[in-house]
Amino acid sequence: MATSERKKREYAQRETLIIDTARDLLLKIGYIDLNMERIAELTEYSKGTIYQHFSCKEEILVEMLIQSAQKCGTFLIRGSQFKGTPRERVAAMILGYDLFVRLNPDHFKSKLLLQNESIRGKASPVFQKNLEKAEQENIGLVYGVLREAVESGHVQLQRGVTIEEITFGLWTGTFGAYVLMFSEVNLKALGISDPRKAVWANIHALLDGFGWHPFFQELNWEQTRNRILNEIFSQESHLAGIV
Template structure:
């Protein structure tokens, strides 16, 4: 008897199911310990079936990364719908990224791992193409709000700089704070750090450094953060509360 042929919709649904199982394994362990054999053991599917979806463990890692970036894109898009100044909307992006990281702490590092050339070289062309498109889409969202800020007179692009450099500065400041604090281990110095406070301090330093108006001394951004969280991300805030990892307003 020949094997049953499944539809494209069924195939996609099965891949999503496998990715959900894989992501739960990442949260319990880490990305680099996740193998095809572990996914076989944790799912109802054979190794042959799983290899129809992922050509290697690295391809599976990239698929997890792409799923994460898709979620982050949705949160960023929601953040940029905030009714406020361009700087408040950028701050909403910081809020959304922090919320996602608190909901998926181990996967924050999984996204970075996918940037490794050794991972990309063992992935399918389609998976790599999807990854590049997703990252380009994220960059496009940020470039859009930067362009709007310049047009509104809230921001003057520093001489010799491009939009991508501003986006990179914001991304590295946000990711760096989260990565260092969330992986602090037994560091006495980092144990004194509060994730939300340090993340928003970095945001203030970066945005004030670019002279992005209104400047922090001219606006109560703590109140903006509360509005952003309550108006846009209430389901995620409640999920964090339920998980015992509440969002801390500072």
């Protein structure tokens, strides 16, 4: 069945086209004004065809986020492979995440929207499950490095704290910061001129606070940061313009 293979390919291509179009449109006109009619126009397909792929705009957003979460995963994996201590590898993952977010501004736009159950709930359950799975896999990558850190004795878990909870701290500290950065909260007016610098300081204070060796003071982090960017994310850091 050579033809049916081609059909499948064409279907997948069209899906990509729809998502890419929706992504552009989302960044350009925002969620409220985003509509299926316009997506149909721009893709040069009819509304009916668009609805054959996605049941509503929210479902397109979910699929968009699934794809970007998977892409995000590749950045996390690359970060985790940095040659260094577990703490440096976690730092590399966080830097990778930052680069990913910089290069994929649509990620947080759709993420923020779908954080709302009413909006996410419009997508069909299959899509929602897939999204949950994609995001859990990414968290799993962080767990992996933390587990190694505990096993190698770089961190001693104290007072019943679990690696899941430490990950939660890293997660909320970075994710929360991006939510704020991406929502036009006036951080400048609040004295936060460089939120990324603040995140970096906070993440390291957190890890220091959990007694994770080597402590912030014990390492030249400026150097480590440059090594991470050069060795792992050379191309991306140039693309993002952080040299």
